[in-house]
Amino acid sequence: MNLDTLWQSLEASQVGSFVAASAWAFPTIESIHVIAIVTVVGTIAIMDLRLLGLTSPSCAVTATSRDTLPWTWGAFVIALITGLLLFVSKATNYAANPYFQLKMVMLVLAGLNMALFHSSTWRSVRNWDTDCVVPLGGKIAGALSLFFWILVVFFGRAIGFTLGVLY
Numbered sequence: 492m493n494l495d496t497l498w499q500s501l502e503a504s505q506v507g508s509f510v511a512a513s514a515w516a517f518p519t520i521e522s523i524h525v526i527a528i529v530t531v532v533g534t535i536a537i538m539d540l541r542l543l544g545l546t547s548p549s550c551a552v553t554a555t556s557r558d559t560l561p562w563t564w565g566a567f568v569i570a571l572i573t574g575l576l577l578f579v580s581k582a583t584n585y586a587a588n589p590y591f592q593l594k595m596v597m598l599v600l601a602g603l604n605m606a607l608f609h610s611s612t613w614r615s616v617r618n619w620d621t622d623c624v625v626p627l628g629g630k631i632a633g634a635l636s637l638f639f640w641i642l643v644v645f646f647g648r649a650i651g652f653t654l655g656v657l658y
Contacts (some may be wrong), residue, residue: 498582498630510580524573530566532640534559535635542633548623567646584654594646601639608632627647 492500501507510516541555578585585591600651612628617628625633 494586498586501579501582504579504640505581507582510576514658517577519572520576524570524577527566527570528575528644531563531570532644534563534566535636535640538563539633539637540614542629543637544623544625544630552625552629553620583648588650588654590646590649590653594643595651597639597642597646600657603644604632604635604639607637618644 502511510520514618537546537559538555541550541552547555608628611631612626615626
């Protein structure tokens, strides 16, 4: 089975057909998706701005992480589920859309950035947790994270304006 056949199968599935044909399902799911993405990006921005030393220097980095992480992951799960539901409704169009493809690349890069940060700089967090100055690795991770997530939002927004137009 090639990818085009897979995308067509997803669209023809009961879920894909329902989301695409329903007068209320797509806009409702899209609204929930946007709220979830805003929550993900907002909570990540709080952490990234702390890593950059631009906010809350008196708050421990681990405290900021502990306060935001449950919200980030909860919202990310909701964004993932709603994003998949939106995708299956128009899978062939989304898969061919360059902005959708770029959004997926930015999501992967954001994830890799987070994984690299947690496997390197975060391991020594006890040494700099309450310092006003975060190590260079933390600042770079925070800056890259903000960059990738801003692009996720930008490309995600561009999808809606270009779906079916660019191909």
